[in-house]
Amino acid sequence: VLLYSTPAYWSQPYHTSALTGRQWVEELIxxxxxRIYNELGMRLHVFNAFVWELRLHGMTNSRYCTI
Incomplete structure (x- = not known):
């Protein structure tokens, strides 16, 4: 019980990767x-199917987002 009440336990950062954006996604893939399941809540094959569906429905790369 004492462990949970100490500030060092509950304030420890979880997402500590120095990568952002595309590099972070590539690291997950x-x-x-x-790891990809823990971070995105889906397995790799589901993520790939999701990206395929986005492309199928007309989503394309933009200035700030690469599909």
Missing amino acids: QGHPD
Whole structure:
């Protein structure tokens, strides 16, 4: 119980990757299969199907987003 009440326990950062955007997504895709699930809530094959559906429905790259 004491462990949970100390500020060092509950204020520890979780997302500590120095990468942002596309590099972060590529790291998830190429990394351990559980990592993409933990970060995005879906397995790699589901993520790939999601991207395919976005493209199928006309979503294309923009200035700030690469599909």
